[in-house]
Amino acid sequence: MTDDPVRLKHRELEKIAMAALRVARILVECGARVRVVHQGASLVARGLGVEPVGLRTGYASQEITVHSGGNTITRMMTIGPHGVNHRLDHAMRRLAVRVSKGGMTVEEVEAEIDHLVKTTPRHPLWLVSLAVGLACAAFGRLLGIDWLAFGPVFVGGGLGQALRMYLHRRGVNSYVLAAVIAFTAASIAGASARLAGSTTTNLAMMASILLLVPGVPATNAQTDIMDGYPSMGSARAVSVLMVMGFATCGVWLAEALLGVQ
Amino acid sequence: MAPVDWMHLLHQAFFGAVAAAGFGVLFNFGLKALAWCAAAGALALCVRTLGLDQHWSLEAASFVAAVSASICANLFRRPLGPRGNAVALAGCIPMVPGAFFGQAILGALAVTTPHPENAAVILTAIEYLLRVLFTLAAIGAGLAIPAYLLKHREF
Structure with missing residues (x-):
């Protein structure tokens, strides 16, 4: 040819x-x-x-x-x-x-x-879970959880992250995943905090799902709009709202299950 | 000027550093960069706490904290290289008001019940929602403005 x-x-x-x-x-x-x-x-x-x-x-x-x-x-x-x-x-x-x-x-x-x-190296699963659990517990302290809730938030956040990576590898939809993780992490943190005698169970449940907070897309959304890419910025902002909406559904279910107001 | 509660300041800075480093691991930062993330988190929470202690609003305190993190990331460009902006962003993650957003949505759900208890529920839900929006905007603007003005935007 x-x-x-x-x-x-x-x-x-x-x-x-x-x-x-x-x-x-x-x-x-x-x-x-x-x-x-x-x-x-x-x-x-x-x-x-x-x-x-x-x-x-x-x-x-x-x-x-x-x-x-x-x-x-x-x-x-x-x-x-x-x-x-x-x-x-x-x-x-x-x-x-x-x-x-x-x-x-x-x-x-x-x-x-x-x-x-x-x-390109990635941190091992156990280290990411441990670090995210610790980050959630630290986030919780910044929000005002008491020390009795620190451990439960650490465990809830860490297990939530491990489950997140497992479900992500199985190709689960990212919004469904947010609801499932929020429900699991908030249930574990809420139930354990209550058992431990914490007076900040509600805050502990919120803190345990902060691993889902899409901080990078949220700030990228603004920067993209500032840089002159409003369509991508808007899409990112909508995805942030969707993730937080689904995560809140998970927390709401966990609160209903545990009878937390 | 209100007196500074040093123990509270240290507490916030320490847990800001831990949260930022933890999120740094999630974002797959290298070990050396994780230390910078922790430093950025400590700085951001220090500045925000000092602002809140002076009775600034959460939005204003978060904005000044994000500006501080961004300026410092630009000042330390030599050791940080092009990852400066990412480090400043990781440092500001502990200030993202995710819990407020959850409370705003849960408050909104309470408003839509057949017999909402009182008008305070509605006000609280709206307050939380506005607080989330304004704080997020403040953090984004605080991170972006120094980077734009200092023109250190290399690839």
């Missing part, structure tokens, strides 16, 4: 567009702001020798249009569940900077992305 130079150019452009989109997608999934996502994708595209004409990032998908010579193509990629992963986020940013300096092929960039996704 003879190579058609125009088609070959399109294929090269497509590979570059998809590599830039992959970096952008991972950045979004790691909790980066849209400005950072666009900067990352642009650095990759330019480093691979093409000019990004336009980028659009939505909550569930993103698009890029790249241009080189006389050819322009637009490609789209879906985005997976949004989370927060600081180390992978910054590994991707460093990769984008490296690519922008030139000298890497698309294949090398793709291989490096695969490598980073596989090897």
